[in-house]
Amino acid sequence: MHEIKLRDLLSKDKQLIEEAERVMSYAYNPYSNFFVGAALRTNDGQVFSSANVENSAYGSTICAERGAIMHANAHGQRLYEKLALIGKGKDFESEDVITPCGSCRQMLYEFSSLNDKPLEIIMCNTRIDKIKIATIDELLSMAFGPKELGFDIEKLRNP
Numbered sequence: 137m138h139e140i141k142l143r144d145l146l147s148k149d150k151q152l153i154e155e156a157e158r159v160m161s162y163a164y165n166p167y168s169n170f171f172v173g174a175a176l177r178t179n180d181g182q183v184f185s186s187a188n189v190e191n192s193a194y195g196s197t198i199c200a201e202r203g204a205i206m207h208a209n210a211h212g213q214r215l216y217e218k219l220a221l222i223g224k225g226k227d228f229e230s231e232d233v234i235t236p237c238g239s240c241r242q243m244l245y246e247f248s249s250l251n252d253k254p255l256e257i258i259m260c261n262t263r264i265d266k267i268k269i270a271t272i273d274e275l276l277s278m279a280f281g282p283k284e285l286g287f288d289i290e291k292l293r294n295p
């Protein structure tokens with residue numbers, strides 16, 4: 137994990153953060169009032185994003201990160217190089233960055249395992265004056281994935 141300043145990011149990574157910020161405003165969050173936006177960039181440079189979508193049966197809530205994966209997969213895209221993540225409460229902004237929940241780490245690990253390089257996750261606070269970058273392998277060490285089930289990864293890459 138390392139910290140980086142916005143000005144030192146590549147412009148395509150700044151754009152990824154901007155997209156995460158844009159979709160964050162679409163959070164369907166009447167139960168938590170917490171806003172999360174996630175934007176995924178595929179190996180070939182396409183961007184797919186999502187906000188969190190909650191449900192009256194609370195456990196049916198879908199996080200922004202998993203929404204972004206569904207969005208990308210619906211376009212036949214399973215190979216991702218970076219994810220930008222941003223989040224805040226309705227009435228408060230944290231000084232520190234938001235990090236993916238455990239379920240999202242597991243889901244992100246699944247798709248990272250299909251790729252040649254571990255997925256990088258750019259985590260931001262909403263002032264965007266704190267940015268941390270970590271690989272999914274750092275966020276979820278000794279993870280369980282499709283390789284453990286003996287899958288030929290090549291076959292999982294394309295729909």
Ligand code: THU
Pocket residue numbers: 165168170171172187188189190197198199200201235236237240
């Ligand atoms: N949330 C996300 O979207 N991503 C995470 O990684 C953490 C939590 C959402 C789920 C719920 O709508 C709200 O944040 C509070 O948990």
